[in-house]
Amino acid sequence: MWRNLLLSLALASPALANDGFGGLSATGLTFGQTEAVAMVEEDLFISPTKVKVSYVFENQTAQDVTGEVIFPLPPIGLAGLYYSPFNLPEDVRRANFLNFHAVVDGVEVPVTLDRIAVIEPPWEENRPSSEQYDTPGRDVTVELAGLSIPLSVDLDEVTAAIQAGGQATIQALTAKGLLEYYPAEGDSPEQIVPVWSVVMRYHWTQTFPAGQKLTIAHDYDNLPSGGLLGWEDPLPDYMAEYEDRYCVxxxxxxxxxxxxxxxxxxxxxxxxxxxxxxxxxxxxANSWAGPIGKFRLTVDKAAPENVVSLCADGIKKTGPTTFVWEQTNFTPDRDLEILLMQPIPRQ
Known part of the structure; x- marks a missing residue:
């Protein structure tokens, strides 16, 4: 929907996350809390096309500690994909479409990917704490499984499964608040809009040796959501979210x-x-023992003419396209939300 040239942007593509600590239980993957292993360093790089992060963990006890290292993606809203599949690759049915790699002390390790489905609250309301990232919203995984709906971010695959179930499936999903359905009318085609979100979580079992440090690194493709955005200055009331979310x-x-x-x-x-x-x-990061000892964030806006905004007091420009933010004994109380504006090429 357009409002004074502002395109309603669906945050549909994968956002990314710090490693968390947890385990495997009878009910699946769960986040936990360790008082034994600390995240003593984190070096994070974010650009519109790539994310790289390197951690140094330290087992502060005299015993080995084994647990699940969990890398959760925030929910990917299927309704957002319906209206704006911006920047997603064509091969989203491939399990590792982010090209995610994990390396422990210089050696690549195999990772497992699992998925759940949730109905998430609006961004402005009830944002989940670090302890809630296993289910950041109402878990509807079992309900979808009962109707043979795949936990996919391929909208064509999901829509085909719904249509295969016929009106009984459409009615069941609608009654559960999981679907917006608009039958064909006149020149308007049938619209099937799933309103749940898929949460993808990469994880692997890791042993942290007693009294030792361990370096864990990831890199993966950044696939941020977005689209055309009309900007008004000064910001009108209906764009107030940009001030709060991105500290514009x-x-x-x-x-x-x-x-x-x-x-x-x-x-x-x-x-x-x-x-x-x-x-x-x-x-x-708050699932590890204590704060992050040394935290360094590098944001690369990709081109000098681009403009970037995020909530990071004291961030410094270090190059034509790069900004660096450093913290010590850092306990994150909010997640990173970065807005990058790129001029449209003119002919």
Whole structure:
């Protein structure tokens, strides 16, 4: 829906997360809390196309500690994919479509991927704590399994499964609040809009040797959501979320407006660019012992003309496209939400 040239952007693509600590139980993968293993260093790099992170963990006890290292993606909303499948690859049925790799002390380790489905609350309300990332919302995995609906982020695959179940499946999903259904009418085709979200979690079993440090690194493709975004400066009330979610201040707002300004062939002036919403869950770090000893974040906005905004007091520009934010004894109380505005190429 357009509002003064603002495209309603569905945050549909994968956001990313810190490693968490947990285990495997009879009910599946669960987050836990360890007082034995500390995250003493984290070096995180985020760009629109790549994420790389390296951790140093230390077992602070005299005994080996074994647990599940869990890398959760925040929920991927299927309704968002229905309206804006921005930046997702064509091969989303491939299990590792993020090209995720985990390396422990220089050796790549195999990882397992599992999925659950949830109905998540609005972003503004009841954001989950680090302890809730195993089920960040109402878990509807069993309900979908009972109706033979796959835990897929391929909308065609999900829609085909719903249609295969016929009206009985459509009615059951609608009654459970899992589907918005609009039958064909006139020139309007049938619309099947799933409203659940899929949570994907990479994990592996790891032993942390007694009294020793262990380096764990990941890299994977960043596939941020986004689309065309009309910018208004100063921000009107209906864009207030950008101030809260991305800490867009007055100077950054002016910069975004200027960077994306253009005049069309009819002489009308607008500010519109391609927006990338990059998210990264930090609060799962709180499942380790104590705060993050040394934390370093590098954000690369990819091109000098791009404008970026995030909530990070004291972040410093270190190059034409890079910014660095460093913290010590860091206990994250919110996740990273990064807005990048890219001018539309002009001919």
């Amino acid at each position: 201040d007055a100077g950054t707002s002016r910069a975004m407006s200027k960077a994306t300004a253009y005049t069309d062939s009819d002489g009308n002036s607008y500010s519109m660019g391609s927006a990338y919403m990059m998210s990264y869950v930090l609060r799962t």
